[in-house]
Amino acid sequence: MDLDALLLHYFDTDEPEALSEAERARGEERLRIDFGVEQEPSRKFALWVVMEGLGIAPLPAEAFDEEPALRVAAEKYLDAAWKLERD
Numbered sequence: 001m002d003l004d005a006l007l008l009h010y011f012d013t014d015e016p017e018a019l020s021e022a023e024r025a026r027g028e029e030r031l032r033i034d035f036g037v038e039q040e041p042s043r044k045f046a047l048w049v050v051m052e053g054l055g056i057a058p059l060p061a062e063a064f065d066e067e068p069a070l071r072v073a074a075e076k077y078l079d080a081a082w083k084l085e086r087d
Contacts, residue, residue: 006050010034016054028056035063045070049077 004014011019011027019027031051038044048064051057060074 003050006046010050028054032056041067041070045073048074052077052081 007014007016010031011023013019016024016027031047031054035044035047035051038047044064044067048057048070057063060071060078064071064074
């Protein structure tokens with residue numbers, strides 16, 4: 001998945017920091033809804049990563065409670081991101 005394409009799809013821009021609070025809230029709501037109904041595992045994970053980047057992702061245990069492999073992948077993603085941020 002292409003990050004710019006996802007941002008354009010949900011926020012009508014590839015620069016979400018330039019959005020008004022209301023515009024950002026609408027895009028985030030659309031993203032949450034699509035995440036909640038997505039059935040394809042890799043697409044669901046990609047949507048979660050976008051949500052994580054925006055600071056709105058649920059914890060891996062909540063996001064992937066019925067998908068242990070995705071939960072583990074999300075936890076590893078967070079560990080790697082934390083290590084990069086720390087270093």
